[in-house]
Amino acid sequence: MSSPNQGLYSLATIIKRLEAVASRFEDIEETKRTVQSKRQSSTSTVTSFIEAPPTATTPPPPPPPPPPPPPPPAIVVQAVTPPSVQAFDAIVIDAKLKPFMELTKAFAPRFLVDQVDLFAQELDVLRGILLIAAACKKPDQKAFGELLNPLQVSIEGVTRAKEANRKEREWFNHLTVVAEGAVCVGWVTAPKPGQYVSEIRDSTMFYSNRVLKEFKEKDTRHAEWVRAFVAIMDEMKRYIMENHSTGLVWNASGVSVSEYKAPSSSGTPPPPPPPPAGVPPAPAPAAGGVAAVFADLNRGEAVTKGLRKVDKSEMTHKNPDLRASSVVPASTAAKKPMKPTKPQALMGKKPGKFALEGNKWLIEYQEDQPALEVTDVELNQTVNLFGCKNTTVLVKGKVNAVTLINCTKTSILVESVISTVSITKSPSFALQITGFAPTVQVDSSDSGQIYLSKACLDVEITTAKCSAINVSLPVEGEEEGIFQEQAVPEMLKSVVKDGKLVTTVVEHVG
Secondary structure: OOOHHHHHHHHHHHHHHHHHHHHHHHHHHHHHHHHHHHHHHHHHHHHHHHHOOOOOOOOOOOOOOOOOOOOOOOOOOOOOOOHHHHHHHHHHHHHHHHHHHHHHHHHOOHHHHHHHHHHHHHHHHHHHHHHHHHHEOOOOHHHHHHHHHHHHHHHHHHHHHHHOOOOOOOOHHHHHHHHHHHHHHHHHHOOOHHHHHHHHHHHHHHHHHHHHHHOOOOOHHHHHHHHHHHHHHHHHHHHHHHHOOOOOOOOOOOEOHHHOOOOOOOOOOOOOOOOOOOOOOOOOOOOOOHHHHHHHHOOHHHHHOOOOOOOHHHOHHHOHHHHHHOOOOOOOOOOOOOOOOOOHHHOOOOOOEEEEEOOEEEEEOOEOOOOEEEOOOOOOOEEEEEOOEEEEEEEEEEEOEEEEEOOEEEEEEEEEEOOEEEEEOOOOOEEEEOOOOOEEEEEOOEEEEEEOOHHHOOOEEEEEOOEEEEEEEEOOOOOOOOEEEEEOOOOEEEEEEOOEEEEEEOOOOO
């Protein structure tokens, strides 16, 4: 049996030997780390000496990422023009309208050229409607009315060009010819479009004949110009009879008008790329400071609109007491605010009326109607127009009487009247009698035109509080439609003879 001292000796020996082994392992590991660090140091030194420049202290930045591939090019789809529109371009636009425009530019003044350009724009709007009709189903009345709004605006533009140049007496008949013929595009609303265009053509012939007569021996280009314009309507009628003889033809299998998108002549460019993410929006400029001062200065005269007028009692150079106190008192009497006027566009528009009530034809509040026809009339019936504007009324047959009241720029054509044609407070009217009427009464109306037939030369015309009333009489021996215009006297002279007041017309001689 071993003693305790011998066991302790054995344990101490074992511990020493373990410590020796651990120390040996540590020496081996340290040697390995030293050799590995020396190898890495030598390798980096050689690499930096070969690849890096001598002055480089930091590694080069990584290369930028490659740019994204460009987007594919947009596919351009060429729209196919419908055959009906191709026919319109060939028959009306290319064959007649373009030569007419070139002829106008060759000799006409600028204001007539501008009016003809407006007429060409009007036909372009009509072409757009033809495109829609060829691709869409027939819309309801409301949607169709919205389609016609640009066409109505174009017609009004041609008419305004005529009214703005009334002072151009030498060219006013030319302006009127274009304005009268501009409404021919309204055939898209007529059940008999060919007949409609024929009637518009006939209405322009009156002023066309005046141009032919006036420049018959002066310049033949005017006659050529008239024939070129009339040819536009003739060819338009031919186009209508070939493509839309019973009215505007719609595409029964097409899309709705709301889904229709007008084709463009060229491909649409791709949209711009979105802004890069993370870029904050530009800050809004400050409301005050120097920038605000320069912004006000750039407004010009409008910068003083907010200033009020200074009263004399508030002027220090005219009031010594104010100079002494250096205080300007506030105005004692507050100004009463002005009640804003209601814009004309917001005023209530009364509904139009066109009806036969008893023995009276009532035509009221009609606007921009190119050809309202009153047919199947009887001898005991009267035709009453009230509150109409930019409207033409055709009375076919013999009636008892015709009345115009509060109408503006309204024309009426009657065949025969048994009693009287009465015109009251109706500026810029036009009356044409193709048959017979015994009496014409004009009261409180300006700028009127009265055209008489050869059977109506015995008419009695009475005027009161009127100005610029002209009566056109047919010329004996000339063809039908040639008139001679004579003005109704406006200046009267009254003298007292034998206790009575005698009034005569003042005649200017020389």
